[in-house]
Amino acid sequence: MQYDARMTMSMDNYNQNEAQRMAERTRIVRTQELDTGYRPTQQTRLPLRGAGNHPPAQSGGGASRLPARSEPTPTGPVTLDSIVEQVRRLPALPDVAIQVMRMTGQETCSAQEIAQVISHDQSFAARILQLANSAYYGLPRNVGTISEAVVLLGMRTVRNMAIAAATHDTLSREVIGYELGRGDLWRHSLACAMASQMVAETARYPEAEEAFVAGLLHDIGKVVLSLHVRGMIALILERMEAENLSFLEAERAVLGFDHAEVGGRIAAKWNLPVPLVQAIAYHHQPVQNGQVAPLTAVVHIANVICLIAGIGLGIDGLRTSISSVALKTLNLGEPHIEKALCQLVTRVAQAQPLFEMENLLQAGGQKR
């Protein structure tokens, strides 16, 4: 496989010093950033089940790949696996959020079930109610239960609200390696979620919900790779200019893997549905074996629209291209992109309170 060869090569290119420096950095990542706030529970330590549905990540890694389940050795080279291991230290998404996300795309799940799952986690449910009762949603009266919120706002709104509330803390942090200031990645992710939903609707892709979640999580890999990329950014940019690469290509050339791939691995680890895992893993390079999976195409196009709009740009800027195969897959043309961009601007303005979710939660708290 071409993919394997490339990865093995770049991993072999690491010299020993580099490997040690990076390992050092990984330790710092663990102790300083990712450890904070982590409360391990049985549920959050998800087994790698589901990752098998993600072939490149599984088969990649080459010579220096560690055995799938071992802890990374502190002095060993930084590999894709050792990076993904850090996900355990990532402030865990509430288990309830992961459950809700898994439920997206399941035709059989009812509003009642969603409400039940959310209500199960008291503090999370309280947060959702706070959001639901904020002025933004303009409910005629305060709601006291999740079921009530579902009745008044609709299952879709409550579900998206739940997922957004659950991912906000993780996604709103400063992602220093990619020069994303505090809140930048959140704005980009939320806009991409909204754009994904829009693109899905325009293309008549039946799972607009799934699209929202995939859009929201598409750059989750950046959170994990941040400190790692920070130390290598000069090399990445140099390589990008010298070889006229996209940012992702340069990232992969220097690191041996990229934020999309890491994101896909995280999603697999959370046991998210396979199309979602793929959409995250391939959102920059959607064509796999000459084809593009529909959800991957949706997120790819939505991401590009958000970059054109300039929402939450980082060091990679607009340094990615749009795939004509992805457009064809969804039967969309270039005018659709313009129209979607136009529409997105309006929707983002309307949803401004969600972009400033922290304020919304605070305001809601005062109100209560």
Add this chain to the structure above:
Amino acid sequence: MVGMAEVKVTKSPDAVLMALGLGSCVGICAYDAQARVAGLAHVVLPESIGQENSPGKFADTAVPFLLQEMRNLGASPIRIRVALAGGAQLFAASGGSRLEIGLRNAAAVTAALKQHNIAVVATDLGGTVGRTVQLNASGLVRVKTIGQGERELAVLGSQGASVPKPPVAPTEQAEGARSRILSTPGASRI
């Protein structure tokens, strides 16, 4: 803060107008030094699509709207000087594609300004980089390019308002940034 598709004007001496996160969007910074009126438009697309009640969204409607708003505060179009920033392109958006939205935005804004005889004295356009532009009430335009730091782009009409000022000499750091911008595809054609 001037959000996407917004146009803001001010006469307040300590106001700072800022367009955060320009991708392919173009920030039009306009200033009348005599009336001390500043205006900023955050344009998203080159020309109006369908029925939209948002003049600031499109270059063809944003320019007259911005000028009118500035006139309402006592500015005169003859004295208004403009600096432009943004208009970045997707990587490898190929020639003639409608998706070269940054390029098309820049061209449409420039054409609309020309139509109104407004002088553009400085630009920082193109490339694949994200930018933030700000204009203060004394006509100073600063551009922050992600990954390349911040620099002064122009001082609009600080002296000899009838003669368009050339762009302020870039600092050494900005010089490097500039050559990088120009080395990326698409930028040189602007």
